[in-house]
Amino acid sequence: MAGSPITRTTYTVDSLLAVTVEVFNTRGYDGTSMEDLSRAAGISKSSIYHHVRGKEELLRLAVGRALDGLFAILDEPPAVQGRPVERLEHVVRRTTEVLLAELPYVTLLLRVRGNTEAEIWALERRRDFDHRVADLVRAAVAEGELRADVEPRLATRLLFGMINSIVEWYRPGAGPEAVDGIPDAVVRLAFAGLLA
Numbered sequence: 001m002a003g004s005p006i007t008r009t010t011y012t013v014d015s016l017l018a019v020t021v022e023v024f025n026t027r028g029y030d031g032t033s034m035e036d037l038s039r040a041a042g043i044s045k046s047s048i049y050h051h052v053r054g055k056e057e058l059l060r061l062a063v064g065r066a067l068d069g070l071f072a073i074l075d076e077p078p079a080v081q082g083r084p085v086e087r088l089e090h091v092v093r094r095t096t097e098v099l100l101a102e103l104p105y106v107t108l109l110l111r112v113r114g115n116t117e118a119e120i121w122a123l124e125r126r127r128d129f130d131h132r133v134a135d136l137v138r139a140a141v142a143e144g145e146l147r148a149d150v151e152p153r154l155a156t157r158l159l160f161g162m163i164n165s166i167v168e169w170y171r172p173g174a175g176p177e178a179v180d181g182i183p184d185a186v187v188r189l190a191f192a193g194l195l196a
Contacts (some may be wrong), residue, residue, distance in 0.1 A: 011041060011043055011047065011051065012051075013051050013052065013061065016041060016048065016051055016052070016058070017058065017061055017062050017065070018104075019037070019040050019041045020037055020040075020041075020058045020062060021062045021104045021105055021108050022040070022104060023036055023037055023040045024059065024062070024108055025104055025107050025108055025111070028111075029055075029059055029108075029111075029112070029115075029116075029119075030115065032055065033055075034048065034054070034055055037055070037058070056116055056117065056118045057118075059108075059112075059116070059118045059119070060118035060121065060122075062105055062108055062109075063105070063108055063109045063112060063118065063119075063122040064122075065102065065105045066098075066102050066105040066106045066108070066109040067109065067122065067125045067126070067129070069098040069101070069102050069105075069106075070095060070098055070129050071125075071129060073090075073091055073094040073095060073098065074091065074129070074132055076090070076094065078090040079091050079094070083140075083143065083145065084136055084139035084140035084142075084143050084145060085140040085143070085145035085146060085191075085195070087136055087139075088133070088136045088137060088140050088146075089187055089191060091133055091136060092159060092163070092186060092187055092190060092191075093183045093184070093186070093187050094183075095160075095163055096163050096166070096182060096183040096186045096187075097183050099163060099164070099166055099167065100166070100170070100179055100182060100183075103167065103170070103172065106167060107167040109122060109126070110164055110167055130156055130157075130160065133156050133159070133160075134152050134153050134155075134156040137152040137155050137156050137159075138152040145195070146194050146195060147194055147195070150194065155194060159190055162186060162189070162190060163186060166182065170182070
């Protein structure tokens, strides 16, 4: 038995998604071909088709990963129990944490425009998430915990505008203290202006 065994790179759907998301975020979904994905992954197109039906399924899986992370927050005990303002603060903090943990996937989610069935599906789920958070804002306003002079849908849009902007400026590798401080900073800044 001479030499060591030949190792071959094997791809799972998860590892293929990581490469796919990087290419989609760099080239854009519309500007990416299956050939581009094949080259970036270092595997044949037929190997990709072994895992998925095509480019749109890869997009749906990728944005689905981001959406699943966001929707899971809404079922966490601190998001469903307690005063509305505390629940909202939890959702804002955890949304920021999920964005940072799943940065490439959330970045892709924020770039979909509704040009394909997968994009339309993603936009509908994002709207549902936004509506559920707006309901929390409304509940906190009704309890007198948040300012009543800012319309709840507007407050929700402003909150998500601040959180979602992180994808434009945050770069991983800035150090763990930077990541750890971002969710708390978002909560402090957001609620300093919203608390009644």
